[in-house]
Amino acid sequence: MYIKEYDYDNIFWKIMQMEDNAKHSDSLRACGAFRAPSVLLKKGEMExxxxxxxxxxxxxxxxxxxxHKFMQNYxxxxxxxHEENDVDDKILECLAYLHMGKTKEAIEIAQDSIAKGDEGEYKNEGKTFFEWLLLEV
Structure with a gap:
């Protein structure tokens, strides 16, 4: 089970030059191929x-x-x-900073990720999320 801010997809799609995605069904935010990463709430299996x-x-x-527990506590x-730290989490971190209006911090993460070669899996028109972010802001 995963959770994210509804606005993260809008920010993500704007950066990736895919703003038309926001006009589609909300299911695209949950299970679409090109959507913002989410935070894992619970992992498990059931028969x-x-x-x-x-x-x-x-x-x-x-x-x-x-x-509800997550939103009450965090x-x-x-x-x-403060908690996430792999490549998708760096994208999430950028989205969180942008959501909070802290553009400078998002730019620093993008620059650092590019310098380390941590591009992530998201690309559009040959550019990664971090490259688009630096062009967009």
């Missing part, structure tokens, strides 16, 4: 049964429980900045 309605209800209940922007 599938023929009781589809009960399982769906159970999963929605878990998502509701864990997302500010998602601050959590990302």
């Amino acid at each position: 599938l049964t023929n009781q589809y309605d009960e399982q769906a209800e159970y999963l929605v209940g878990l998502l509701d429980e864990y997302s 500010n998602i922007d601050e959590y990302i900045i």
